[in-house]
Amino acid sequence: LxxxxxxxxxxxxxxxxxxxxxxxxxxxxxxxxxxxxxxxxxxxxxxxxxxxxxxxxxxxxxxxxxxxxxxxxxxxxxxxxxxxxxxxxxxxxxxxxxxxxxxxxxxxxxxxxxxxxxxxxxxxxxxxxxxxxxxxxxxxxxxxxxxxxxxxxxxxxxxxxxxxxxxxxxxxxxxxxxxxxxxxxxxLLGYGLDHRHSGDDGKALARYGAAELRTDRGVPVRYRRLIVDAAHRCSRPDVSPALIAAMLKAESGFDADLADPGTREYGIARWTPAVLRWWMRDDGIPAAATPTPPLTPAVSIPAMGRYLCFIDAHMRADLPGDRRLLDAAAYRTSYKKVDAAGGIPAEYRAYCAKVARGLARYTP
Incomplete structure (x- = not known):
């Protein structure tokens, strides 16, 4: 240093x-x-x-x-x-x-x-x-x-x-x-810059972020590092590893191959490719081209963290209720609609209930 x-x-x-x-x-x-x-x-x-x-x-x-x-x-x-x-x-x-x-x-x-x-x-x-x-x-x-x-x-x-x-x-x-x-x-670490962590299922990875994310409640070990690192890149304390894990469970059940052409949502975080384009990069500049499915966890999970960070920073601070669930509702719709509703809109309460169960399950 x-x-x-x-x-x-x-x-x-x-x-x-x-x-x-x-x-x-x-x-x-x-x-x-x-x-x-x-x-x-x-x-x-x-x-x-x-x-x-x-x-x-x-x-x-x-x-x-x-x-x-x-x-x-x-x-x-x-x-x-x-x-x-x-x-x-x-x-x-x-x-x-x-x-x-x-x-x-x-x-x-x-x-x-x-x-x-x-x-x-x-x-x-x-x-x-x-x-x-x-x-x-x-x-x-x-x-x-x-x-x-x-x-x-x-x-x-x-x-x-x-x-x-x-x-x-x-x-x-x-x-x-x-x-x-x-x-x-x-x-030094013995892997290339294109390493995606997906094949690293050793004991060290199973303990990664254990103080912030339960290691024994069903979060696939191959996604643990991606989840923890996505949360750590955000300075907003409510954007936590447990929240991201709970939302991935609610969105897809951790299914990286999810495909829903009817809603045009794909991958573990149910991204619409046209929206994902804006959250794929750290510097906030959208990718030159809209990504095409399959949308990998290595792209989808960090993007979820960036979007939640943006939501949490822009949503009204005086809204009642659990801020984490308000963030989850805004991910499904938009922070402006959550602001206008004065809380979780009625049509997203069942989804947020799933996220709440995940938070209880994955929070140490």
């Missing part, structure tokens, strides 16, 4: 799933899909990140044409959360769900909530975590100072000398840096 910041980049999605433990005991930072190159004090990143590791100022940040502005201090906050979780097994802000912890983070930033640091956190790390989780980005510890204090607290000797990732005056383009990172990660 120190090397990345020194080279003028922000990771943007630091969390346990993006830290790889190597056979020699070292740790490697992975997944640079949200990385942003700094332009002065800020970079710009898509509006997708994992809520538990997102600093409070980004939870309400405006999204401009270039995305959401982000500073290195966002990675510092995420490091503090990650360190607390690793050392104690708990989050530093109260709440039994990502949504509750999101609200606690906002209250903390406003001065009405305090950190709840675990008693077993060693004193040196307690101060490090506190300085990482300062209420404002300006009060957080800098990366260089953090590296020195972590090195001392971990007892690993002096901080390593950080190599330059790019020569002065010859900074690599975003495309080059991300391509190099992706290629290195693919080689």
């Amino acid at each position: 120190g090397q990345l910041h020194r080279a003028g980049w922000v990771h943007g999605d630091l969390k346990p799933a993006n830290v790889l433990l190597m056979a020699d005991g070292s740790a490697r930072l992975a997944d640079f899909n949200m990385a942003a190159e700094l332009e002065g004090t800020h970079g710009y990143t898509p509006a997708f990140s994992t809520p538990d590791y997102t600093p409070p100022e980004l939870l309400w940040a405006e999204i401009g044409e270039r995305g959401r502005p982000i500073r290195p201090s966002a990675d510092i906050w995420a490091f503090g959360v990650l360190a607390h979780l690793l050392l104690t097994g708990s989050f530093p802000l109260p709440g039994g769900t990502p949504s509750a912890r999101r609200d606690a983070a906002v209250a903390y930033a406003r001065g009405t909530e305090e950190l709840r640091l675990a008693a077993e956190l060693p004193d040196a790390w307690r101060e490090i975590v506190r300085d990482c989780l300062a209420r404002t980005h300006a009060d957080r510890i800098g990366t260089g100072a953090l590296l020195r204090r972590v090195t001392a607290a971990a007892g690993t000797g002096r901080a390593p000398r950080l190599p330059r990732l790019a020569r002065p005056g010859r900074r690599r383009s975003r495309t080059t840096v991300l391509a190099l990172a992706a290629a290195a990660l693919a080689a």
Whole structure:
């Protein structure tokens, strides 16, 4: 992380799933899909990140044409959360769900909530975590100072000398840096960039995201990573792995080969190809051509996550009822129709009841 910041980049999605433990005991930072190159004090990143590791100022940040502005201090906050979780097994802000912890983070930033640091956190790390989780980005510890204090607290000797990732005056383009990172990660993990996870049914995949999605209630293991990652790319706490799994169950019963020509809906998420075209890509630019069936889970599930994220951000905040079920109803119709109805329209209540049963079944 120190090397990345020194080279003028922000990771943007630091969390346990993006830290790889190597056979020699070292740790490697992975997944640079949200990385942003700094332009002065800020970079710009898509509006997708994992809520538990997102600093409070980004939870309400405006999204401009270039995305959401982000500073290195966002990675510092995420490091503090990650360190607390690793050392104690708990989050530093109260709440039994990502949504509750999101609200606690906002209250903390406003001065009405305090950190709840675990008693077993060693004193040196307690101060490090506190300085990482300062209420404002300006009060957080800098990366260089953090590296020195972590090195001392971990007892690993002096901080390593950080190599330059790019020569002065010859900074690599975003495309080059991300391509190099992706290629290195693919080689490290032993599968190509076109890997779809569908054949990986080992024990590790069966446990993937187990804290957010029940592993024993019928979610096909080959779709687990796609479901969890689709939810994690959205900063909206109600767009969870359990919601996406419950909706896939209600839409198709996890049938990747579903075909309903009468409604022109296909695949595991019942996409209409003309609509799917708009949600196939991370940057919001529609595909050049409308996709043709079969619509694979590798395309359909991430697109469902993006669309739900859009729905949740645009639907009225004052609607009564379970926000997750309102999102599900809007997926079937539109958020404008849910807004106009003041809740779940009558014709979609049976569908939302199915989603509710799935949520109860798949939520840990």
